[in-house]
Amino acid sequence: MKEKIYEFLMRLREKGHRRLIDEMLWVYRYARLYRKQMFFYTALGLVGTAVSLLSSLVSRDMVDIITGHETGLLVRTFAIFIGLNVGNIFLNQTSTYFSNRISISVDNAIKADVFDQMLVTDLESLQKYHTGDLLTRWSNDASTISGGILNWIPNLIIYTVRLVSTFAMVFYHDPWFALIAMLGMPVSILTTRHMLNKMRQTNNSVAAMNAKMTGFNQETFSNIQTIKAFDMIRLYSRHLRGLQAEYLDMRMTFQRLSLTASAIMSLAGLAISYSCYAFGIYRVWSGAISYGTMTMFLALSGSLSTTLNQMISLIPTAVGISVAAGRLIDIMDMPKESFAAGRLVDEFWEKNRDAGIHMHLTDITYRYRAGTSVFSHAEFEAHPHEIVALVGPSGEGKTTLLRIMLSLLHPQSGRAYVYGSATPDMIKLIPSTRRLFSYVPQGNTMFSGTIAENMRNVKENASDEEIVDALKMACAWEFVERLPSGIHSPIGERGKNFSEGQAQRLSIARALLRRAPILLLDEATSALDPATEEALLKNIMRDDYPRTCIVTTHRASVLDICSRVYEIKDKRCVPMNPLPANRYPK
Numbered sequence: 001m002k003e004k005i006y007e008f009l010m011r012l013r014e015k016g017h018r019r020l021i022d023e024m025l026w027v028y029r030y031a032r033l034y035r036k037q038m039f040f041y042t043a044l045g046l047v048g049t050a051v052s053l054l055s056s057l058v059s060r061d062m063v064d065i066i067t068g069h070e071t072g073l074l075v076r077t078f079a080i081f082i083g084l085n086v087g088n089i090f091l092n093q094t095s096t097y098f099s100n101r102i103s104i105s106v107d108n109a110i111k112a113d114v115f116d117q118m119l120v121t122d123l124e125s126l127q128k129y130h131t132g133d134l135l136t137r138w139s140n141d142a143s144t145i146s147g148g149i150l151n152w153i154p155n156l157i158i159y160t161v162r163l164v165s166t167f168a169m170v171f172y173h174d175p176w177f178a179l180i181a182m183l184g185m186p187v188s189i190l191t192t193r194h195m196l197n198k199m200r201q202t203n204n205s206v207a208a209m210n211a212k213m214t215g216f217n218q219e220t221f222s223n224i225q226t227i228k229a230f231d232m233i234r235l236y237s238r239h240l241r242g243l244q245a246e247y248l249d250m251r252m253t254f255q256r257l258s259l260t261a262s263a264i265m266s267l268a269g270l271a272i273s274y275s276c277y278a279f280g281i282y283r284v285w286s287g288a289i290s291y292g293t294m295t296m297f298l299a300l301s302g303s304l305s306t307t308l309n310q311m312i313s314l315i316p317t318a319v320g321i322s323v324a325a326g327r328l329i330d331i332m333d334m335p336k337e338s339f340a341a342g343r344l345v346d347e348f349w350e351k352n353r354d355a356g357i358h359m360h361l362t363d364i365t366y367r368y369r370a371g372t373s374v375f376s377h378a379e380f381e382a383h384p385h386e387i388v389a390l391v392g393p394s395g396e397g398k399t400t401l402l403r404i405m406l407s408l409l410h411p412q413s414g415r416a417y418v419y420g421s422a423t424p425d426m427i428k429l430i431p432s433t434r435r436l437f438s439y440v441p442q443g444n445t446m447f448s449g450t451i452a453e454n455m456r457n458v459k460e461n462a463s464d465e466e467i468v469d470a471l472k473m474a475c476a477w478e479f480v481e482r483l484p485s486g487i488h489s490p491i492g493e494r495g496k497n498f499s500e501g502q503a504q505r506l507s508i509a510r511a512l513l514r515r516a517p518i519l520l521l522d523e524a525t526s527a528l529d530p531a532t533e534e535a536l537l538k539n540i541m542r543d544d545y546p547r548t549c550i551v552t553t554h555r556a557s558v559l560d561i562c563s564r565v566y567e568i569k570d571k572r573c574v575p576m577n578p579l580p581a582n583r584y585p586k
């Protein structure tokens with residue numbers, strides 16, 4: 001039994017180490033890209049160290065000249081001393097300027113990379129995380145990494161060189177003094193070691209808490225209307241305070257621990273600096289060293305203990321970096337979509353541009369990772385010039401089926417293909433085949449920006465005329481035309497300055513402008529009055545583009561103009577024949 005527990009503990013430990021090693025390697029791979037910047041940063045720090053050592057030597061000479069211990073040119077020594085100090089100020093400023101510049105560009109580069117990776121992450125994997133959490137990982141954790149990469153290794157080098165050279169200089173003058181000055185080291189190391197485990201835990205929980213708060217705030221601000229309407233202001237304000245109290249509590253528990261540790265280290269430091277002082281006075285009194293040497297020792301011993309503390313503080317920083325790396329690895333390691341077949345899909349579309357594209361789903365089984373089983377052995381097909389409807393009660397899987405067509409979700413089994421009218425090629429539905437689709441999602445999915453900008457998101461080089469044509473076809477021109485700035489009118493966050501029906505028509509216009517061979521409309525006309533809806537669908541029908549159109553709907557008015565109807569029922573997708581013209585009362 002005992003052995004088993006031991007074995008289990010060892011396995012856990014091994015796992016923990018592997019994780020740490022993975023994290024370090026991951027950071028290292030990034031760090032390697034920024035070697036030059038790190039080198040520059042290190043060089044600046046080393047020059048600074050050399051200057052300050054030199055200035056302590058000069059200051060020794062100066063004191064010795066003043067106290068008459070040595071003869072020399074006082075004015076010249078003084079001038080050098082001032083020169084070195086002034087030089088040090090300039091060096092510091094220059095180094096700050098460049099290090100800021102470098103750190104912002106590295107931060108940008110890493111964040112851009114994380115952003116890109118997030119965008120190509122498999123949808124279902126990514127959606128396991130709250131957007132607030134993703135945002136925190138993208139901003140805080142990526143910043144910790146970039147800051148860490150730029151500072152950690154250069155600082156390790158700079159501090160080590162500074163510690164060794166200062167120590168050597170003191171040692172050269174007086175070995176005993178050097179040993180006394182380093183007496184604090186074991187105390188600092190022991191206290192830090194004791195803190196390490198706690199640090200990792202705290203860093204992890206603080207990051208999780210930050211993510212929770214960001215998510216909470218984000219949700220609050222984007223749902224402010226609901227919060228007001230349901231009179232939930234006090235409730236939400238209480239929730240926030242609850243979260244803050246939790247945060248405070250967590251931080252303070254750690255703070256108490258780290259205060260104790262730093263008090264121990266400071267007390268040890270104080271004892272050592274008194275000892276250095278006493279020892280210095282004794283050495284001057286016994287005639288072993290000059291006043292100048294003593295002042296130099298005192299300055300150097302101060303710098304030794306500062307550097308030592310700085311070196312030790314690299315440990316918690318490393319813990320912070322590894323925790324942040326772990327949180328980013330979670331995101332970066334999720335399955336990614338591949339767009340390698342983009343060219344192939346383009347060629348396929350080019351060949352079938354005039355004839356249109358068919359879609360065929362066979363024996364599809366799909367279950368969300370959260371557990372909901374939505375399809376089992378579902379069949380579906382749609383062809384150019386058809387409008388095919390998907391009907392069924394809410395929550396049966398209409399939207400899910402469209403997501404499968406878009407390859408946003410991947411069926412566990414079954415075949416999902418598109419094939420051309422002009423060629424015998426078939427292509428499996430993959431992320432690259434999304435370029436064959438235009439999609440009008442459920443809900444308001446316009447972005448902030450002007451109407452024209454929103455339209456050009458899907459077709460960068462669209463002319464104003466093309467945009468107006470698409471708006472006309474989607475029956476949106478009638479209200480856009482009346483806006484003071486026309487297609488250059490601003491759309492708020494999630495389309496907030498438009499009515500739902502208007503936003504739907506803008507969204508349809510956007511999909512039409514893209515002019516893809518397959519058009520998916522997900523309850524896209526649900527907020528329109530019947531007359532507008534009919535006009536809009538007829539416009540789409542009249543267009544002689546060989547479009548394959550798939551709509552989900554509850555409305556009989558839509559079914560009237562459909563070529564075929566499928567009903568989603570009992571996890572299947574069943575063709576309805578004859579068309580249920582009178583099954584859905586108008």
Ligand SMILES: Nc1ncnc2c1ncn2[C@@H]1O[C@H](COP(=O)(O)OP(=O)(O)O)[C@@H](O)[C@H]1O
Pocket residue numbers: 127368369370371372374392393394395396397398399400401
């Ligand atoms: N992202 C998701 N994760 C887990 N389950 C989901 C998700 N989206 C939808 N579902 C579930 O899948 C089922 C079908 O949803 P959906 O396709 O949106 O229905 P419909 O569009 O027909 O109203 C529902 O029972 C819903 O609970």
Ligand SMILES: [Mg+2]
Pocket residue numbers: 398399400442522
């Ligand atoms: Mg739906």
